[in-house]
Amino acid sequence: MAIPTDSRLGASVNGDLADRVQQLRLDNQLGAAKSGGGGSWLPWVLCGLLAVTWTGVGARWYKAAPAKDDAPSATPAASPGTGPAPGTQAGGAPAAEPGALVTQLKGTVIPSLQVTVSPRDVAAEITELFFAEGKRVKQGDRLATLLDHQYANRLKTEDASVKSAEAQVTRSAAAKAAAEAKVAKAESALASAKARLTRALASQDRATKDFAQAKRQDATGTISTQDYQKFEADKLGADADKVAADADVEAARREIDAANADVNTAKATMTAAAADLGAAEARRDEAKRLVENCCVTAPIDGTILTKSADRGALVSPMSFNVAAGICSIADLSKLEVEIDVPERQITRLRAGQECLLQADADPSRSYRGVVDRVMPIADDTKNVVKVRIRVYLAKTEEPGTFLKPKMGITSTVYEKAFALDPARDYLWGDEAGRQKDWAAGWKKK
Known part of the structure; x- marks a missing residue:
């Protein structure tokens, strides 16, 4: 091959390519004779194909040249013990300017309460x-x-049980009242017996004294035998009355003890009956609840x-x-958008960021939203973290008329704190507590 001269160093790439193709002419190798003055068409076809190929490669390279928004940028490694480099967030991600677009991802509408x-x-x-x-x-x-036939019949059975238990409570209460009356009667009998005993003691004391005096008189012979015998008989009668009165008192006391025992038995029976009534009422209430649940x-x-x-x-x-x-059932006035955020972008999102939500069904219709929470666990199968965006419908839009669960949504997140507009937004009712979390999340830059 001839060594190129200086004049050929400035030739274009296509010229060099043409020279090489000219050297690879196949007509001489194949022994094909050509008429004078006419060249072969094959080299020029090959040149055209190669030129088209290189043009396509150059076009693809030109389109792929701009760097994507989510491509990680090279940042200098921080030395141990130092914070993130200036202009970067934690994790090495570049800090977004206030109001700048953070990310734009596809998501799905889901009800907050279903x-x-x-x-x-x-x-x-x-x-x-x-x-x-x-x-x-x-x-x-x-x-x-x-x-509800089965449960209605059960309710009737439990109603009957309640009535039976109520009757048992009534009977036990009557038995208790009778026992208490018996106690009162026995106490009255005891009081009478004690009174008789008191009289018997007084009579015995008087008869004992009279008989002692009669004995002294009989010793001196100043009393007749008849009078002496009378005082002796009075003394014996008073002693007998005292013994009878003692027996009556003891019998009255035993009768009181028996009546008190009957009262205690009646109380226990009434307590058991009340417990049975409570159990029957509980079973009836449960049967009634099951009937109502039908x-x-x-x-x-x-x-x-x-x-x-x-x-x-x-x-x-x-x-x-x-x-x-x-x-x-779902409350379609309280909707959320769930997006899958790549792990390399998750540090860019935090609670409280403002979002613009556009439904695939009608991109011209947009909704206001706020990053509500970042899920505490990642999906290792797709290397993403799920993020929930709260949707705020306009007060003029009837919930469920357009935005529906499982619709596709394009979610655009901005580096801007979300601000409620009570005059425009359909409020959820829990904003007082959620705004504190959004404010705390927004401060974590």
């Missing part, structure tokens, strides 16, 4: 339904009625999202083989 409605503690057949998908309901509105009501204000069962279906929240839910 409830699956099912019967509570009852399993029965659905006899009536009073809702349809998309219907707005208030808390306490009736949604469905279940067949009427399924809305637990929250919201919109019916899905219907899981229809009339005639058997629902049972306590069985794995039978459907448990009837429908799902």
